[in-house]
Amino acid sequence: MSTDTDSVPRTSRLHALVHHRVLRHDVPASVVVFLVALPLSLGIAVASGAPVAAGLIAAVVGGVVAGAVGGSAVQVSGPTASLTVVVAESVHHFGWAVTCFVTVGAGLLQILFGLSRIARGALAIAPVVVHGMLAGIGVIIALQQVHVLLGGNSLSSSLQSVIQLPHQLMSVHKGDLCMGLVVIAILICWKFAPRPVRVVPGPLVAVVVATVLSLALPTHVERLVLDGSLVDAIGLPALPHGGWFAIGMTMVTVALIASVETLLSAVAVDKARPGVATDFDRELVGQGAANVTSGLLGGLPIAAVIVRSVTNANAGAQTRAATVLHGLWILLFAVALAAVVQQVPKAALAGLLILIGAQLVKLAHIRLARRTGELYVYLATVLGVVFWNLLLGMLIGLALSFALLLWRVVRVTICAGPVAETGRWKVTVDGTCTFLALPKLTAELAKVPAGPPVTVQLTVDFLDHASYEVLTEWARRRESEGGTVDFVEIGTARMAAAPAGPPERGHSRQVLDRVIGPRRRSGGRVDPIAAGIASYHRGHAHLMRPHLNELRDRHDAHSFFLTCADARIVPNVITDSGPGDLFTVRNVGNLVPVGGSDISVEAALIYALEKLDVRAVVVCGHSGCGAMEALHREVQADPGFGDWLAYARPSLDRFRLGHPVAAAAALAGFGEVDQLGMVNVAVQLESLLAYPAVRRGVEERGVAVSGLFFDLATARVIEVTVDGIADFDDRGARVIAEPV
Structure with a gap:
């Protein structure tokens, strides 16, 4: 038994161990994530049409609040590119103060999601729709920021961005274009730099180099503008005057996108750290609390960002301290070095965002959609997001995914034709045989002439009673006219199960019990050997026949x-x-x-x-x-x-x-x-x-x-x-x- 005096050294050792882990692993990781998050937060704020300080506020809140309350120890939250389009539309239609109110409402919805324990339900969205949604967001960001790169202003409509692009090319500002291209070039080349050099985040290096060049070269560029200090930027949200339905839909959109991106990021981080699992419900509660806080302080909406989260894990983060500290570093920078922020060229952040947008369109996702037959779902989602809006594009993708799923579930291939040099006819039914297939089934059966024997090969995983009746009635009528019909059942669904109860997918134990068990118990009227032979003739004889035919003489x-x-x-x-x-x-x-x-x-x-x-x-x-x-x-x-x-x-x-x-x-x-x-x-x-x-x-x-x-x-x-x-x-x- 331990005494109170024994517990003191143990507690001290535990605290010493925790402090050692924080100092050795979490502090260096927090610095790396801070350096990655800083330029991204500024760029996303500019792309969203929000005050520049709003990106810094969101980054601080995402690190401190979501990091302390959420369900993941190393996941990093902050302003994210996936919400840029929604926020930009909200700012354009409702204004910045009402957008902050939208952020608060979205956070409350996320808290409800987490408390109702439905977090994993967000993962039920088809991956191809998520990939298409992210690609559409990437295209929008790239189209908008190309204008900033060329020295103009981002436009709210993707269609207008495309239409106005030739005019913008004719009035390009060389200084802005030069700074943006420098950032893009550095980011592309950074992945080929030696490993010791790549310890420093590429986005930070690119923005710093572009800023220094813009100050050193005799050229004019547009720079970021901070309206006062970070404290001055803090402001309460404003209640809207009407348009509640549109505002409510925007809240739901922000909550869903932020939740889905957060959960997908959590899955990716868990894969990178085997043996560590995120509490998804708690993570949504933490994200909701962070969004409520960010909205009340005048910050952007927040979500877990997979790039920062993986960077944090790869940098050696062990506890929540790394995430929280990265938020504190951003706060310290924003308060003490606000003047430095105002020296950053807008075109430098535009170049950074263009590359981020391009990276959201992943060739691997396109190839996967093509291989799985879902390419048109992907393309429809992208076009819906780019040329309408994010919510409509996602709904289009979900509708097409559901239609594709329904088509695949009920799809059945039926064909009838003669078997060469045997005098027999063969009818094959492959897939899911339901009443929806009856027109095609009856049409193929009608092709079979009256004379020859027929083999009906069923490779089906589902057979409903309507299809069973059509097949058995056709076979009965044909046999009454002197013909022969042999059924070969290769699939998991069996004809004998169809009249015994509701149709079931596969050949389950319950189906067997319904078909065979009751008759065996009622006086043994079914001969198990005879029943087995019948099943063999239907299910396996055709598979055995070629092999045994080779062995008949040896x-x-x-x-x-x-x-x-x-x-x-x-x-x-x-x-x-x-x-x-x-x-x-x-x-x-x-x-x-x-x-x-x-x-x-x-x-x-x-x-x-x-x-x-x-x-x-x-x-x-x-x-x-x-x-x-x-x-x-x-x-x-x-x-x-x-x-x-x-x-x-x-x-x-x-x-x-x-x-x-x-x-x-x-x-x-x-x-x-x-x-x-x-x-x-x-x-x-x-x-x-x-x-x-x-x-x-x-x-x-x-x-x-x-x-x-x-x-x-x-x-x-x-x-x-x-x-x-x-x-x-x-x-x-x-x-x-x-x-x-």
Whole structure:
């Protein structure tokens, strides 16, 4: 038991450890993130049409509030490019003070999202829509900032940006263009710089170089303007005068975009830090609190930014201290060095934003959309975002994604035609067969002429009652006219399940119970063998036919396989073999009779070795064997069974004398009956090796003789040798090479 005096040193050590982690990892990481976030925050504020100080306020609040309250230890929040378009439209229509009110409302919605624990629901938006939305935002940012790069002002409409671009090119300001191109060139080349150099963030270097050049060169450029200090920029939001529906829709849009980007960023950060999981609901509460605070102070809307978050994680951040400290560094810079901010050319930030916008249009996303057949969803989302608005573009993408999903779910391919040189016709149905497919299904069935036999091949994962009735009625009518119809069911949905209850996707246990179970329990009126044969003819015969046709005039077995008669042992399954591979002999207890009148195993063995030239001889026992249990308990059995078990008596004697296989099995955790079963396999191996035919096969042809033991509880196969056991891993290699 610890005392109070013991707890003091422990607490001190804990605090010392935390302080060490903060000083060693979090402080350097916070400086790196600060240097990345500073120019981006300024640029996003300019692109949004908001006061420059609003970007700095949002960056401070995002670091301090979201970093302290959110559900991720290293995720970094602040003003983000994905909200630039929405904020710019809000500022244009409602003014800056009302936009701050929108930010507060969006934050309250995010808090409700988090408290209602629906955060993961935001991840249900189709990725192609998110990718298209981000690409559309990137295009808008690039179109707007090209005008700033050329010395003009950004336009609120993408269409106007395109229309006015030739005029802007004719009146370009060379100084602004030069500064913007310098930033773009440095950012492009920065990724090729040596690793030690790239420790310094490229955006900071580009903006600093452009600022210094603009001061050194004899050229005029437009610079940032701060209306007073950061404290002067703080102001309460204003209530709108009407237009509440439009304002409410803007709030919802900001809340949804900020939430989706935050959650996607959290997923990416969690992947980069295995073993660490973000509390999504708490993260939304933290983001909402940050947006409420930012809006009340006159800052931009906030979201987690994946670039800053990954930068923070890669810089070695361990705790929330890095995120909070980066916000404090921005606050210190904004208060103490506000004059420096006003020296930054607008064109330098425009170049930075153009590159950010271009990077939102990712070729990997376009290739993925093309491969998955969703390219038109991507393009429609991009065009909707660029030439209408963000919310409408996202709704267009979601609608098209849902339509594509519905089409894929109900899609079915049906075709009918003659099978060459057989005289038969074949009707194939592939996909999801519902009442929506009935026009096409009946049209294809009508193509089949009256005379020839027909095979209906169903490769379906869903079959409703309407389709089942059409198929069965067509088959009944055809058979009543003297024709033949064979159904081949390859897919997971079965015709027998359709009239038994509501249709279900796949071939579930519940469907089997409904179709077979009740009839078996009601007096056994269904013959399980006959039912199985019918199922085989429908589901597997067509697959077996080509292979067995090749084997009809020759044997191709590679192994003699002696195993127990127990129905739970399926040799072809546990050896992953097919028809014709195993020459199988089964008896009670997988015994090799020696010194008696039963020569059945010997006859089969000689035939397999001398006529079939098998390359392996295997004896396989199993756990829970009834014969071994009766032998172990020395049960007084009926003469027939007792006489047969006498062949296993040597196994019991060897077990009681302390066979090494029994010792190995005991160490592996097997009970005495299963230990006896493994000893029995080892003894049968010795008996097999004593046969002259087996010895000749081993000496002349290298025939392999091996023992196996199938453990029913784990469904694993264990190798049994004459003096030990070994196990197999998933690659088939033995993981216990020596006797245990």
